[in-house]
Amino acid sequence: MPLGTPSYLIYLAVFAVAAAGCLVGAWWAHRRVSxxxxxxxxxxxxxxxxxxxxxxxxxxxxxxxxxxxxxxEAGLTVGFGTVFAWLWLCSAYSGRALHRRAGVRWAALAVFVAVTLTKLTNRWHGLYFSAELSAVPFRHLEVDH
Incomplete structure (x- = not known):
């Protein structure tokens, strides 16, 4: 099927709108949350x-x-980072101080780097995922974990 199929365009539109909504929301949060x-x-x-x-x-x-x-792979890295942003938000919103403790932040950074390096070195070891192009229902990346 060609790239312009309805399902392809729907996927593209959903992710583009989600990206725009999140980035606008981040800008709004940066300006308005006290x-x-x-x-x-x-x-x-x-x-x-x-x-x-x-x-x-x-x-x-x-x-x-x-x-x-x-x-x-860039999406894997950034997506994994959302976990740490969520934990930061939970700590701050609930009035706890975990997000301000240097030891916790260093531990989180170490975990993030270790997992990210495993994901980004997949081309060498092939233990995390394999990927190939698929044509059904439209031309896309098919990932097998």
């Missing part, structure tokens, strides 16, 4: 979610396997 920890957590969560959706738009629009995989 509590600094909540502001950073919410803006970070919405920014990371928006960037993940943009990466998926890149996967859908990219012509070749290499570029699709690069956008997919």
């Amino acid at each position: 509590l600094p920890g909540v502001r950073r957590g919410l803006a970070g969560l919405l920014s990371a979610s928006g960037l993940w959706a943009l990466c998926h738009v890149g996967v859908l629009l990219s012509p070749g396997l290499g570029l699709k995989v690069a956008f997919y």
Whole structure:
């Protein structure tokens, strides 16, 4: 099926609208939320979610396997970052101080880097996922974990 099929256009539109909505929401949160920890957590969560959706738009629009995989890996990295933004937001919104503790932040960074390196070195070890182009229901990246 050609790229302009209705299902392809729907996927593309949904991810593009989600990206725009999240990025606008992040901008709004950055300007209007008064509590600094909540502001950073919410803006970070919405920014990371928006960037993940943009990466998926890149996967859908990219012509070749290499570029699709690069956008997919970028999306994996940014998407995993949403977990930490969510935890930051939860800590700040609930009045806790976990997001301000240096030890917790360093531990979170170590976990993020370790998992991200595993994902980004997949081309060498092939233990995380394999990817190929599929034509059904439209030309897209098919990922097998």
